[in-house]
Amino acid sequence: MSRHRIADLSDLPVGTMKLVEVDGRPLCVANLEECGIRAIDDLCTHEQESLSEGEIWKCEVECPQHGSRFSFLTGEVVGLPAEQSTRVYEVTVEGNDVYVQL
Amino acid sequence: MVTILLPREDVRADLGLLEARRDMNTDLKERINPPERRPVDIRDLTAMTALMRSKVAIEDAATTAQNRRCPTELGNINVNQFLEGILVMINGDEHRSRRKKLNRLVRPEELIRWRDEVAMPSVDRWLLNAASKREDDTLECDLADVAERVFLEFAAKFIGLDGVDTEEGMGRLRSCTTTIFAGMQASHFEDREQVTNDALEAKRIFADEYFRPSFAARRAEMAQVESGEIADEEMPLNLMKLILEGLDPSFEDEDAAIREALLMFVATTGTSVQAILSTVYFLHGWFEQNPGGRHRAQDPDFLAMALQEAVRMRAPWAPYLTRLATEDIELDGYDVRAGDEIHARLVSANRDPAVFGPDAGEFNPLREVPEGVRRYGIGFGTGQHQCLGLRTVLGNDGKGGTHVFLLRRLYQGGMRMDPDTPCEVLPMQDMDPSQEIPIYATFPVVLDGWETER
Secondary structure (H helix, E strand, C coil): CCEEHHHHHHHHCEEEEEEEECCCHHHHHHHHECEEEEEECCCCCCCCHHHHHHHEECCEEEEECCCCEEECCCCCCECCCCCCCCEECCCEECEEEEECCC | CCCCCCCCHHHHHHHHHHHHHHHHCCCHHHEEEECCCCCCEEEEHHHHHHHHHHEECCHHHHHHCCCCCCCCHHHHHHHHHHCCCCCCCCCCCHHHHHHHHHHHHHHCCCCCCHHHHHHHHHHHHHHHCCCEECCCCCCCEEHHHHHHHHHHHHHHHHCCCCCCCCHHHHHHHEEEEHHHHHHHHCCHHHCCHHHHHHHHHHHHHHHHHHHHHHHHHHHHHHHHHCCCCCHHHHHCCCCHHHHCCCCCHHHHHHHHHHHHHHHHHHHHHHHHHHHHHHHHHHHHHHHHHHHHHHHHHCHHHHHHHHHHHHHHHHHCCCCCEEECCCEEEEEEEEECCCCCEEEEHHHHCCCCCCCCCCCCCCCCCCCCCCCCCCCCCCHHHHCCCCCHHHHHHCCCCCCHHHHHHHHHHHHCCEEEEECCCCEEEECCCCCCCCCCCCCCEECCEECCCCCCCC
16 A cells, blocks of 8 residues: 555645546546545546546536446445446545545 | 339428538548448457447448448438437547536436336326227237337427327327438338438428427527526426537537437437337246246346346347448457448347357346346447436436336236237348347237226
8 A cells, every 4th residue: 555645635626526647547536525535446437438527426426428426435336337336545635735545 | 112212402402412512521522422331240249349449430420321232312311311410420529528418317316207207107198098998808008009109208308399298299299200210220221212201201390390399498498597587497407408508519500409309319219119118028938938937027126137138139229330440440350440331230249159158149137147248238339329318228226217117017017918919020121130130010918907096
């Protein structure tokens, strides 16, 4: 496990997501009004679309292409057509620095 | 046999064909009158999936409309009048942008509305309307007729069309359904001229009598929303509302908007009806062979599996889908070069024994599929182009969809195929003779215990 600084908190307003790449791995990092700062794999398990280009729904993200939904809390699929869960990452915030454990 | 000639020159001028041809630039001319392309049939699932996920095998209106059999005026009409610019023919960022906005129509809360407020009430209404009593007090009806009315009403609400609440309005729009469905894929039919001309007339009826007055009504509603007279939630979400909100700048051209509405119209009615009928047909045989499984006919999990298996076996109810290769592609067992016209034989791929096992050609709702393989195979498409209605069929959770609930409702009413009256099917050409993909025109059923108050 290694800790990586991935963003300035000030660059991630509440209700937004962004794509960050850590060691070549694309992550979708979101600042959720109801669930805080969260990170999951950015590529949808259904057809490899970028989830960070999708839409936030409470603590879930909707894929921009086919509408699959994933929980930011557990990585589970909460809406078809995806069937395979995605990976969640532990996120910590220290001051203005956002870190992820990989 | 009656032969109907191509539209006269003045009609073609009305349709904008001649003007379009005069003004077209070299690139468009190339697309409308493409050079002869080499057809490549792809039949196995692994190669098909890799191909359709690649960015170099694109949908293309001219390729789809004309294919190798008929690069003629009929193909040009098919492009110009039905296929150019519709969701299934655009690619890349243009497709991604439009699809993202269209996904609003099939979000979880909308799925429940479509199912509980639109489809299920209409099942009861149209079934009782169509059913007649038999001597033994059971009911009989043509399920093809009932399903078509249900999904036609569904399609109208999905698009935002008015005028289907009456028998007359429903009948008039219904007369266009099969005609437009056939016209959009006219290259697959033997009498292409007649299919095309009938479809043009059906499009005129659709546009003049349904689309234009309905769009004007939706525009008036939108004006009320914008002025604060009504809340946004009071205006039901449908395709026309999305168009008015700026779904795609191309829809400022009215005919482009009509073409998109036609796509939603046929995609919602034709394939849905055939999916329901095919599932009932297959389950009829499966229950005979597995009488112990009959109790599962009202189990949504089981019905969802049966639906997916029927989709795997028969979708897309056409011989093949067409793609244009824009670059050379290395596929196991296939030599695909830039410019090739790829015929994606989805039904063959979906019956690939290397993936689904030696019984891949048989219906088995309890089939175990390998990890990473979808139960419906690529019956809802794969890669960028996948069915917008998938969650309408199966539900957000995979078992609460409109189609699953419709099947459950029918089995709750004791539905079984009529043992005395066979189904009628429509003939199509270029189907793989080893694979039966009937398009049902009639589907007689008996209902042993239909109760209206369910």
